[in-house]
Amino acid sequence: MADSERPELPAVLARMWGREPTPRRGPRPSLDLDRITRAAIEIADADGLPAVSMNTVASKLGVAPMSLYRYVGSKDELLLALLDAASGEPPPLDGASRREYLARWTKANTDVFVARPWLLSIARSGPPLGPRGLLWLEHLLGALDDTPLDDNEKILIGTTLNGYALTQASLITALEQSPTTTNPSSAAAYGELVAELVDEQTYPRLARLSRDRVFAGGDGPWVDEADFWSGLDLLLDGVEALIARRRGEDTRR
Structure with missing residues (x-):
């Protein structure tokens, strides 16, 4: 791809990759993307993703919401950085x-x-x-x-x-x-519901599985090891x- 066709690297991605230019003068910034994403992860872990917003992250960091926009331009950018930070190695x-x-x-x-x-x-x-x-x-x-x-x-x-x-x-x-x-907690419970619902003519295979109690062995969680x-x-x-x-x-x- 020619340089003229290469998509512009979003600013938040540049920061995620450590490509943000370092200012030569002026005070050292009090925030960075790592601190912001760590705060967002703590909020999401405690209260779920809907609780994550520019306002809640700023509040947790003790800064004004506008301070975050130097590092993430929108909530979508914040979520992009959040996903990568929480993905582990x-x-x-x-x-x-x-x-x-x-x-x-x-x-x-x-x-x-x-x-x-x-x-x-x-x-x-x-x-x-x-x-x-x-x-x-x-x-x-x-x-x-x-x-x-x-x-x-x-x-x-x-x-x-x-x-x-x-x-x-x-x-x-x-x-x-x-x-x-309606959302049973085990395969066995699911099998019991299926047995109540299906008939031999329309669902002959499922009826046989239910009759033979194929699901009955699944008393544990739905998806086990x-x-x-x-x-x-x-x-x-x-x-x-x-x-x-x-x-x-x-x-x-």
């Missing part, structure tokens, strides 16, 4: 096998969102642009270095595994926070099959 590339690392990466990604459910709505707003978010992607791409996959396929794997992490974290959070009669890893194994099996195809290996069973 990806698991290190420490010699684990490809499959082991992809599994560890996806689980760690899920854990970030389960620990801070308020991140979920921000994370769905677009691809990562901050230094931490892109480091997660960089590490995943590193785990795929020794494969014959092309770059687009590697990015797609990252997008798919991140989507799985978001979906699992959303499901865990929703069901843990609001179990009700076994469920998580089983679903992830399906995705990772697909990744390995794609790699084998690119290598010209016969994947038929």
